[in-house]
Amino acid sequence: MNTRELPVVPDRRTVESAVALACRAPSLHNSQPWRWVMGTSLRLYSDPDRLLPATDAFGRQMVISCGAALNHLEHAFAANRWRPVIERLPRSSDRQLLSTIGFVAPPTPTPTDFVARMAAAIERRRTERLPLDAPSAWRDTLEELVRITAGTGVELEDLGERSRPALEGASRRMTGLRHDNPTYQAELRWWSGRGLFPDGVPEQARPSDSQQHSVHLSREFPPGRASTPDGSPSEDRAAILLLSTSTDSRLDWLRSGEALSAVLLACTDRGLATCPVTHLTERAATRTMLRELSSGDGMPQVLIRVGAGTGVGEPSPTPRRPLSEVLVRERPAPGNLSGE
Ligand SMILES: Cc1cc2nc3c(=O)[nH]c(=O)nc-3n(C[C@H](O)[C@H](O)[C@H](O)COP(=O)(O)O)c2cc1C
CATH class of the missing domain: 3.40.109.10 (NADH Oxidase)
Structure with missing residues (x-):
């Protein structure tokens, strides 16, 4: 210049x-x-x-x-x-x-x-923590998501139904371990529904007590007000995506966030509901388990649940x-x- x-x-x-x-x-x-x-x-x-x-x-x-x-x-x-x-x-x-x-x-x-x-x-995008139905036209959507993330240095993989039992089991164990971690719990409460400040995860975005456990692959939050239309828990049939990178540098993290955004927006555009899920990436042991479930050997960064929404209507934005x-x-x- x-x-x-x-x-x-x-x-x-x-x-x-x-x-x-x-x-x-x-x-x-x-x-x-x-x-x-x-x-x-x-x-x-x-x-x-x-x-x-x-x-x-x-x-x-x-x-x-x-x-x-x-x-x-x-x-x-x-x-x-x-x-x-x-x-x-x-x-x-x-x-x-x-x-x-x-x-x-x-x-x-x-x-x-x-x-x-x-x-x-x-x-229009929101994080949806209630159970989701299986996404329709999934093969087509997956092809688009792979295309969007290609060349970004971030690998996208559909972990498939075969991985669900292992993921849900690990999620339950992780939740149990964290019940015994007062520092983690205090931090979670601090960022949950204080209402006074324009940050944190508000009540309307957190599943109610009765629905809290119908999604087994999820981070446990203090119970909130989100509920399926008839209030009954239904089974989660969301597809489960994994974003991973070949190394674990700050650049990989930044790129992972960019890829996460691109995937969430493309799914929203297709009328699909999404939820990033990261508690299993927060401990070395569960991160290794994710790596073993994946067909590659990259560093797991974020899981994403993708599916058809519950029909509750769009929750108000956080x-x-x-x-x-x-x-x-x-x-x-x-x-x-x-x-x-
Ligand atoms: C790096 C990252 C990790 C996240 N981990 C989780 C998670 O483990 N469980 C969850 O329910 N939401 C998770 N989220 C979603 C956030 O809680 C959500 O984006 C935030 O509350 C704002 O709400 P919104 O996405 O509806 O705008 C995560 C988002 C990001 C970017």
């Missing part, structure tokens, strides 16, 4: 609306562990104040959550005719810096039908922190003010 040429940046409204949509991304316990800084480019940082140490000691899921927000952001800008140029883990003394997002000068092509549909799916808390404008260094 010519040194006198100014970097191309979208106007404030475009940035704000894209970041607001990006913040609709899923995150561990709705912790929303991201921070955005707008300067000559947009930068995405993880927010270590929002780390869940008893659940996610190394911040793996914190970075995955930020990766999901990054993928949401890409769709949000593209639907607005801005093409973001994403640099992942740029060289920096700040370990929390995950991505620098520059822009290609407009005009960029009119959004394709796919881009528009993915952006539209952002507002809350998000206000934009003013997560997006800040960079103040130029004093020495740079004279050139403005």
Whole structure:
């Protein structure tokens, strides 16, 4: 770039609306562990104040959550005719810096039908924790999901019905072990339904007491209010996907979050309900078990249940922190003010 040429940046409204949509991304316990800084480019940082140490000691899921927000952001800008140029883990003394997002000068092509549909799916996507029916046209959907994740460095695999008994058994054992872990339980309660703050997993998104145990492959939350239409527990027939990566670096985590977002949005677009499931990736032993169930030998990052929803209707969206808390404008260094 010519040194006198100014970097191309979208106007404030475009940035704000894209970041607001990006913040609709899923995150561990709705912790929303991201921070955005707008300067000559947009930068995405993880927010270590929002780390869940008893659940996610190394911040793996914190970075995955930020990766999901990054993928949401890409769709949000593209639907607005801005093409973001994403640099992942740029060289920096700040370990929390995950991505620098520059822009290609407009005009960029009119959004394709796919881009528009993915952006539209952002507002409709929810995490669905009730039992799901088997997804229809699954082979077709799976082919699309494999296509979407190809070349991202993240492997997607359908673990199939054969894996269900082992997964459900491991999930039950993990839940039992965690009953005896007061630090984990305290953290879970802290992020469950406080209602006062725009984060955490609210009551309406958590299965009721009577339905809590009808999905055997799930993280146990304090009981909430979500229930199937007749209140009766039904059997979970969701397909079970595994995202894994060949190594376990921060870049793998970021990429896993991006792939997770892409998969969830594509499923939402097809009218399918989804639920990321990660408690089995939080201990070395269960992670090894997931690895053994998989046909590859990658590092398991996230499981995803995908199926047909219960017909309860769309649950109301979970809350998000206000934009003013997560997006800040960079103040130029004093020495740079004279050139403005
Ligand atoms: C890295 C990650 C891990 C998650 N793990 C679980 C999980 O184990 N169980 C679950 O029910 N939801 C899980 N979720 C979903 C979040 O709880 C959910 O995204 C958050 O509460 C916001 O709600 P929403 O997805 O409906 O917008 C996870 C999401 C992410 C990104």
